[in-house]
Amino acid sequence: MTAVDGAASAIEILRQRASELGVTVDARVADLEKDEFEIEESCWDLVAMCFYLQRSLFERAKRGVQPGGLVLAIVHIVEKGEEPTEHRLIPGGLKQYFSDCEVLHYHEGKSRDAAHKRPVAEIVARPAAREERRRSSLKLPR
Numbered sequence: 001m002t003a004v005d006g007a008a009s010a011i012e013i014l015r016q017r018a019s020e021l022g023v024t025v026d027a028r029v030a031d032l033e034k035d036e037f038e039i040e041e042s043c044w045d046l047v048a049m050c051f052y053l054q055r056s057l058f059e060r061a062k063r064g065v066q067p068g069g070l071v072l073a074i075v076h077i078v079e080k081g082e083e084p085t086e087h088r089l090i091p092g093g094l095k096q097y098f099s100d101c102e103v104l105h106y107h108e109g110k111s112r113d114a115a116h117k118r119p120v121a122e123i124v125a126r127p128a129a130r131e132e133r134r135r136s137s138l139k140l141p142r
């Protein structure tokens with residue numbers, strides 16, 4: 001298992017919790033905006049992006065999973081009347097990024113994590129084979 005975060009403090013917490021649980025994690029500090037970590041293609045069983053929105057990662061995550069693998073994403077979404085931002089998608093927006101995938105779970109609304117007060121969108125999706133995905137044209141939301 002590999003975990004990535006841009007903040008050394010976050011990675012330190014993760015290493016500590018993993019050690020308490022007896023889980024081995026290759027935990028790395030990397031700025032994803034600066035491509036300091038590359039999601040290797042067709043490499044992973046699962047790519048999870050939790051409470052972190054970087055629109056450019058969705059396609060890379062889909063390419064990163066092995067055939068049959070899954071992508072999980074949880075992002076904040078705007079409330080009624082608000083404009084989308086760098087860190088918040090519009091309602092329905094997350095689903096559009098995965099319109100070329102088999103969607104196994106989708107939820108929009110209150111976060112199940114009490115630490116997050118703002119509404120979220122969550123998805124678990126199985127990307128189709130690459131050729132199939134290439135054929136489907138995507139109209140991506142802001």
Ligand SMILES: C[S@@+](CC[C@H](N)C(=O)[O-])C[C@H]1O[C@@H](n2cnc3c(N)ncnc32)[C@H](O)[C@@H]1O
Nearest residue numbers: 004005006007010030031032033034050051052
């Ligand atoms: C809301 S926290 C979520 C942390 C963790 N994924 C979780 O679910 O508990 C957002 C995380 O994104 C990290 N982050 C923000 N910008 C980043 C970047 N450019 N590259 C990598 N991580 C980044 C922050 O350091 C922070 O730990």
